[in-house]
Amino acid sequence: MLYREALNRAIDEAMRDDKSVVILGEDVGRYGGSYRVSEGLFAKYGAKRVIDTPIAELSIVGNAIGMAIGGLRPIAEIMTVNFSLLALDQIINHAAKFRYMSGGKLAIPLTVRMPGGVSKQLAAQHSESYETIYASIPGLIVFAASNPNYAYHALKKAIFLNDPVIFLEHELLYNQEGEVDFKAQIDPFKASIVKEGKDITIISYLKMVKDCKEAIEKIEKDLNIECELIDLNSLRPLDMETITKSVKKTKRAVIVEEDHKTGGFGAEVSARISEELFYDLDAPVLRIAGEDVPIPYNRKLELASIPTPDKIASKIALWAKENGL
Amino acid sequence: MNSARVKEFYYLMKLGREFELRAKEEYMKGNIAGFLHLDIGQEAVSVGSMKAFMKGDVFTHYREHVLAIARGMDPKAVMAELFGKREGVSKGKGGSMHLFEPKLGFYGGDAIVGGHLPIAVGCAYARKMEGENAGVFAIFGDGASNSGAFFESINIASAWKLPIIFFLENNYYAIGTHISWVSPFTELYNKVKNYMPAVRINGMDVCEVYEEVMRAKNYIENGLGPYFIEAECYRYEGHSMSDSGKYRSQEEIEIFKSKDPIENLKKRALSENLVEKSFFEETDRKVQNEIEEAVSFAQNAGEPEISELYEDLFCKECSNVVS
Numbered sequence A: 001m002l003y004r005e006a007l008n009r010a011i012d013e014a015m016r017d018d019k020s021v022v023i024l025g026e027d028v029g030r031y032g033g034s035y036r037v038s039e040g041l042f043a044k045y046g047a048k049r050v051i052d053t054p055i056a057e058l059s060i061v062g063n064a065i066g067m068a069i070g071g072l073r074p075i076a077e078i079m080t081v082n083f084s085l086l087a088l089d090q091i092i093n094h095a096a097k098f099r100y101m102s103g104g105k106l107a108i109p110l111t112v113r114m115p116g117g118v119s120k121q122l123a124a125q126h127s128e129s130y131e132t133i134y135a136s137i138p139g140l141i142v143f144a145a146s147n148p149n150y151a152y153h154a155l156k157k158a159i160f161l162n163d164p165v166i167f168l169e170h171e172l173l174y175n176q177e178g179e180v181d182f183k184a185q186i187d188p189f190k191a192s193i194v195k196e197g198k199d200i201t202i203i204s205y206l207k208m209v210k211d212c213k214e215a216i217e218k219i220e221k222d223l224n225i226e227c228e229l230i231d232l233n234s235l236r237p238l239d240m241e242t243i244t245k246s247v248k249k250t251k252r253a254v255i256v257e258e259d260h261k262t263g264g265f266g267a268e269v270s271a272r273i274s275e276e277l278f279y280d281l282d283a284p285v286l287r288i289a290g291e292d293v294p295i296p297y298n299r300k301l302e303l304a305s306i307p308t309p310d311k312i313a314s315k316i317a318l319w320a321k322e323n324g325l
Numbered sequence B: 001m002n003s004a005r006v007k008e009f010y011y012l013m014k015l016g017r018e019f020e021l022r023a024k025e026e027y028m029k030g031n032i033a034g035f036l037h038l039d040i041g042q043e044a045v046s047v048g049s050m051k052a053f054m055k056g057d058v059f060t061h062y063r064e065h066v067l068a069i070a071r072g073m074d075p076k077a078v079m080a081e082l083f084g085k086r087e088g089v090s091k092g093k094g095g096s097m098h099l100f101e102p103k104l105g106f107y108g109g110d111a112i113v114g115g116h117l118p119i120a121v122g123c124a125y126a127r128k129m130e131g132e133n134a135g136v137f138a139i140f141g142d143g144a145s146n147s148g149a150f151f152e153s154i155n156i157a158s159a160w161k162l163p164i165i166f167f168l169e170n171n172y173y174a175i176g177t178h179i180s181w182v183s184p185f186t187e188l189y190n191k192v193k194n195y196m197p198a199v200r201i202n203g204m205d206v207c208e209v210y211e212e213v214m215r216a217k218n219y220i221e222n223g224l225g226p227y228f229i230e231a232e233c234y235r236y237e238g239h240s241m242s243d244s245g246k247y248r249s250q251e252e253i254e255i256f257k258s259k260d261p262i263e264n265l266k267k268r269a270l271s272e273n274l275v276e277k278s279f280f281e282e283t284d285r286k287v288q289n290e291i292e293e294a295v296s297f298a299q300n301a302g303e304p305e306i307s308e309l310y311e312d313l314f315c316k317e318c319s320n321v322v323s
Helices: A003-017 A041-045 A057-069 A081-095 A148-160 A208-223 A240-250 A265-280 A299-304 A309-322 B003-029 B043-052 B065-071 B075-082 B116-129 B148-159 B206-221 B250-257 B261-271 B277-300 B316-322
Strands: A021-025 A050-052 A073-077 A111-116 A141-144 A165-170 A192-195 A200-204 A227-231 A234-236 A253-260 A286-290 B057-059 B136-141 B164-170 B198-202 B227-232
Touching: A003 A021, A003 A041, A003 A073, A003 A148, A021 A057, A041 A050, A057 A073, A057 A081, A057 B116, A057 B148, A073 A148, A081 A111, A081 B116, A111 A148, A141 A148, A148 A165, A192 A208, A192 A240, A200 A208, A200 A240, A200 A309, A208 A227, A208 A253, A208 A309, A227 A240, A240 A253, A240 A265, A253 A265, A253 A309, A265 A286, A286 A309, B003 B043, B003 B065, B003 B075, B003 B206, B003 B261, B003 B277, B043 B065, B043 B136, B043 B164, B043 B206, B043 B261, B057 B116, B065 B075, B075 B277, B116 B136, B116 B148, B116 B164, B148 B164, B164 B206, B198 B206, B206 B227, B206 B261
Parallel strands: A021 A050, A021 A073, A073 A111, A111 A165, A141 A165, A200 A227, A200 A253, A253 A286, B057 B136, B136 B164, B164 B227, B198 B227
Antiparallel strands: A141 A234, A192 A227
């Protein structure tokens, strides 16, 4: 099943099972969704529950918060993470704070879905990954789906949680194929071990998980090492338990993210490892991240601005060598 | 206006006025901190609108103490919230600007100017979808009417024919910025005339506010879409307690004080023989007692414990995971 189909299935089932679930956003209805995630839902559930909105992100999220207060379970779709900056006030100042500043009287059961990341030459205003912003906000839950199985289970869970969830998708993953085990019991708050290994812990999320897998294949044999790959799945809260267990075993940690290196989410993970696991480490933490530039249009420059499987492989190989592996 | 109605208006406006005057005093004494925005002078808007819009959901800005009390919130719990106490309506976590009570359909105290408007619109959508006709009342100031959130909300509410009353309190000043400096016209209902019925009323007259909100309520309840009211009013105090007041003259303040909503209601009630004189004396005493009770309740209420710092952040399920 494709990643976008898994998301569609999660929304479809939630809407089927609970009449209070609605989806709203730009082109989610008659058009079928910019990335076809909401395809078919308009015909099935009608215009009242599959709501085509104006291009007004502040209102898409603000309206969704009001719908949540009014007893609905809204899914707000923002066309890309880049546009979600127009809704930041609603997400941060309202959705994330209402429960707390009302002394627990208000619940905001809201899911805000948005894809981000570098796709295919979409240039500076359509290619960013701003998860570091959302992952830094108390009152938000942040899920990052790297594969169809997690996407299906985590989205269904997000829709029925009584708190605001930022649900991050990646534009290059929508057409990725993967198995979905519909009956599996998945805890979306837990990180998963994608691959076990004893020498290096590689921590990643979203599309970089796939790139890390390719990188690992390139280096394991040559270097005669075994890498353990962790998919964070949930960025807030962060599953430090899984990270700790792995790093205590391998004594080496690498963080791979597509976002800019300065202040990227990897900086937080690195800091937590340094603070909490310093004496377990045999090497300094390695961060592999995007360059500190807006994403350029030219394909060569675009690829130069973010990690790729080749770059991840060579950076890890060099770092491993420098640190006695 | 019948006698019972006038009595109720007077009582609530007086309660609101005295609550605010006492809050100001307690602020000076250091019992209340942070930002304190007083409603003194604008009681007719708060009371007239809340008594007309009794059902449905109310979304307000941060100058909302009197709105909350008129909606039915206990002045003791409101004062305790201003004091930052655990018995406050928001457990001392919200303060003056954040008074919420879902049981009263009161989602008050949003302190991002205009930020509550899209939320009110979304709630109106939910109500319409559920087949409820009571709708939503959203109140905001002239400052908010220049924000993007305002224009988006007007457009969406109109496009989707949502049951919502937009109530603009035009007190002329966004903190210290006069509306004429930042808007092409000062009669602000002109901004929305093409979207919905829009009227301008005297917000210093509680009866006029009440009657217009009743008209608006009937309109939205009949599924006709949104309705817009601009009420001209005036705050006697500064924007908040930290306002220097340099931007306006004493003469201007005096002009509006001569239109005082409470005094004028009293005068009118007496001259029209609607209410006997003794009622006002009794009510003033009753109000004083209630305010004393509220302050004493707030003083004696407990402080939140440090252990409550991380409470009320998430639902039970998420809390378990996060901790």
